Amino acid sequence: MDDQKKLAIIATKGTLDWAYPPFILASTAAALGYETQIFFTFYGLQMVRKDLSGLKVSPLGNPGMPMKMPFGPKWFRGINWNIPNAIQGIVPGFESLATVLMKQTIANNGVATIPELRELCQEADVKFIACQMTVELFGFEHSDFIDGLEYGGAATFFEFAGESDICLFI
C-alpha cells in the first residue's frame, strides 16, 4: 500500500468549534482511503481527553460567530443577538450558556457530535498522537486521555508528516 495517500494534521485548538475541522477531515480522509494521523498539541489536547466537557465555544472576541437561538419560532431563531464583548465578559457562565446553545444548534442540524466524530476516527484507524511535552506542561496525566493514544514529540510528527501528501495545521 505504498501508493496510499497520507494526511497529517496538527490540532492545536481547544474549543468545541475548532475540534470539528480535525475530526471531520480526518474521518473523511480515512473514508476516502487515506492513511491519517492527528498530532494533538497545546490546547488541542482537550480533544483527546476522556472528559470532553472542557470543549466550549466562546463568542467573546469572535465577531464571526452568529448568536442565534436554537429554539422558538422561525422569526425568533433568525435574530442575531449582537451582545457587546464588554457585557459577555462580565456575565458569569456566558461561555457555558453559549456552549449549551451551540450544542443544541448542532443537534438541530444533524451535525455529528465531537465524541461521535472522534469515535468514527478511531474506528477508521486514524492514528492519534499526543504531544508529550504539552501533556507535562499542562500538568495532565496519561490517565486523563482516551485509550489508543500514542505519545511523542515533534520528531515523531515529522516521521509521518514528511511522507504525507497533505499536511494541515489547525
Next chain:
Amino acid sequence: MDFAKELDARGLNCPLPILRTKKTLNEMASGQVLKVIATDPGSVKDFAAFAKQTGNELLSSAEAGSEYTFFIKKK
C-alpha cells in the same frame, strides 16, 4: 434499480452521510449496489467526489424535492 442494501442518511449533515456510506460498503461484497437517501444538499458533490476517489462507482445521482438518492456499486 436493484440494490442489495439501503442506507437512510436523511437529516444527517457533512461528513456523516459519507462516513455511514463507507461503513456500510465495508460490510458489502464487491459488485453489490448500495442505495443511499440523503437530505444534505452538499452530498451531491460529495458522493461524486467519494466515488471518484475510492473507485466505487456512482451509478446514479438523483434529486427529488429535498431528497437526494444515490446508487453506488462497490468496487
